[in-house]
Amino acid sequence: MKQKILFIMHMPPPVHGAAMVGQYIHDSKLINEKFEGHYINLTTAKNLQDIGKVGFRKFVDFVMLLHRIRKSLKTINPELVYVTPNACGGAFYKDYIVVQMIKRMGYQVVVHYHNKGVSTRQNRFLDNILYQRFFKGIKVILLSECLYSDVMKYVKREDVFVCGNGIPDITNHSTCSDVAASDHIDGKVPHVLFLSNLLISKGVVVLLNALKVLKEKGYCFVCDFVGGETVEMDAAILQNEVAKRGLEDMVVYHGRKYGKDKEAFLNAADMFVFPTFYPNECFPLVLLEAMQHHLPCVSTTEGGIPGIIDDGKTGFLVPKHDAETLAEKIQTLLSDATLRQRMGEAGREKFEKEFTLEVFEKRMAEILSDNVEC
Template sequence: MKKKKILVLGQTPPPYGGQALMLQTLLEGQYEHAELFHVRLDFSKDFNDMGSFKLYKLWALIKAILLTWTYRFRYNIDIFYYGPAGPNKMAMLRDVILLAPTRFLFKKTIIHTHAGGSSRLYDGLSPLLKFFYRAAFFKPSVLITLTDYSHGDDIVLQPEKLFVVPNGIKDEYPLYEKHCAPSADGLTTFLYVGAMYEERGTGILIEAARILKQKGYNFRINLVGIFISAEYKAQLTNFVKEYKLENEVSFLGTRINEAKWKEYCNADVFCFPTYVPSETFGIVLVEAMQFRMPVIASRWNGIPFVVDENENALLTEPQNTQDTVEKMELLINDHHLRQQLGENGRKKFLEKYSIETFLKNMDKVFAEV
């Protein structure tokens, strides 16, 4: 069988965000129906650069366009794959500038919405920008969403075919299972993993720590990830000092590979109180479930389609600190519930979110494009 040639345009790590990691997973896969070629985007050297203008990004944009033209004709590629940014106007304009002079070269286009909601910006654009947005995004051959929650992208973009393909990752748990153990001091350890900025709800977790300490609970909150801004870092660290939470809250910085998996392994509960507008999936939720961790997450966008409330996760109202505190209290006090939610999460991971399932589902998409 002759494989379809597909040009994948997108950024792989670093930085180590969910979309970049999933693109790397996609590129490392083996497919019956497709051969992938990759033009790597290099718009963000780290999270501090995301969504902002930097002079080096202009050259990165020009280089990506030139390489796309080169690959298209050198390898005779007919199918174009791209994952747009979410509802961030600067990132959306970058996507339009990148796609408008390249997408028309290909017979078919796959749009994969790891960060959903770019289409929500369409109505507010000028007539000229609407023209170029339509050229970049409208009527793709295939639109892939991560859950049944699509931010309305399927309605605005009008794809010929729509596929729902949940993310999947390699199962790291068997390598670390024998090292996973409850905290020696008996504290309940809560874990957050991801970039740290206000809309990710990290401030909610710090405020929750203050309330839990006032109530006399013994716990620890470990936050893994980079701060998006120095101002936000100062805000949270000052809060920790003001309320004397140094023994309860730790900012661990970036952890990748083995160091990151060890944090999952040695924590009791995963917390993800996000309210990011573009949130579609939350790959960290899947990472937690594979490690038999119960999840506390916000009832937001695609998250209720990834985890099952009261089966493997407790969901909270977005931006509701008190609701978050109550769910944390519940899991501090109920070890059996923690264990039950964790076991159910591990089962769902194996059934739905394994890397094998993801790659198989993507191959089905490639077969039908």
């Protein structure tokens, strides 16, 4: 008989990185053939704007969630319970209650982190006590070895598994076509792509400052900003920031794009730039998308990003908030089309080796098997 696993994880809606990975697990033919999977959506948010908010409705939803989990545990009696908790703040307190209830009912737990922040709260008296109890007797899955420092105060290294995310390969080719390669080398104005919601912490202003440096040096380029407007930065605010730096002829905002529309920008780009310093940034799927499309990537050392980008081989890593160094690395790529192509191909090779959905599913199935057999 198949071993039973209860998956308590984020799934769409709303759509974000952790929810998409949850959906991949839910739909995985490999995982569902190997295990008898049962699934509960952990989220109580209705949309992205609802994340982090509190209210009576969310409290009622949480109580109902606890009831559903308790009932499912008694009915299914799983060999393992898989949970994707939040690392800190109010969302952690909610997930702490979930995990402690499961442990007290006698079930083995493995938690899979898609965010970070334990180390930022571990010196607070209450949080420290809760983390000690939370991590006792459980195994932890991290997205990158780089992220172990976030939980090392509470978790022994032998109790940690590393499983980088993966995404479906939608490109249907393993190397750039001759036409695409020649377009990127001969005569075309290089396109820089930023693909994310318009958040300051995603590096929007840092990138604009770097582009200003490059324009003043006489470099020619187009930077396409693709992503949703936010409360802190809408299209009008972005355009004002662009105008302040004299970049109106070089920066174009296209709004949020999905599916083939988004893929068109990835196909047209010559490099992908993502200077994030977002506090919860762990393993941006957008970098995997860029590597899938043969793009050299320039990003920061935030979270698990150093485990994605091989500095100097598949792209460049720069310090957070450092517009001058960011400009320098973009300049290197603008000046050398052959280097862009070589780094893009190296990124594609790493994507195929480490970050496809098939690789992720296989790695996850192995980790789940190891924990079920513990």
